Amino acid sequence: MEAYVKKDINKNAAYYTIFWSSFKKAEKFDIVTCVPSISGIFELYYQDKKKKLNLFFLSKAYYGGLKYEIRKRTDPEMETDPQRKKIIEKYDCYYRYAATNSYQDMKDIFYFFARTYLPHVPAPAPSGRYEDIFIEEISKDKIVDI
Secondary structure (H helix, E strand, O other): OOOOEEEEEEOEEEEEEEEEEOOOOOOHHHHHHHHOOOOEEEEEEEOOOOEEEEEEEEEEEOEEHHEEEHHHHOOOOOOOOOHHHHHHHHHHHEEEEEEEEOHHHHHHHHHHHHHHHHHOOOOOOOOOOOOEEEEEEEOOOOOOOO
């Protein structure tokens, strides 16, 4: 299954469909050989002692691409955030991604996810192009966040 973001517009609403890549264990050599160097969004999960995947990071990759950003965020030698560094040192981590070349679309997607995951925290600004934003996630691994 190809990993990408599709957008449909109806009146003043954007309907995004995120076709996620398969989950892969975050191993640097695998990332370097399998993840494309294109722009997109990605999620990082850690697997706890009960084998449950827990989302701990969602980000976008524009300059440098998905390969660079995922590699940087899953390598304890490259990660600069102390909390994320503790997680990736302690647990097995997994990632998935979806390609999109539109930075404005990434802003809309992050606005939606921030409103959904953290409703009590101010959300980052959307692109401002649409009154409403909707997201559907497609994952062959049968894991969706919303």
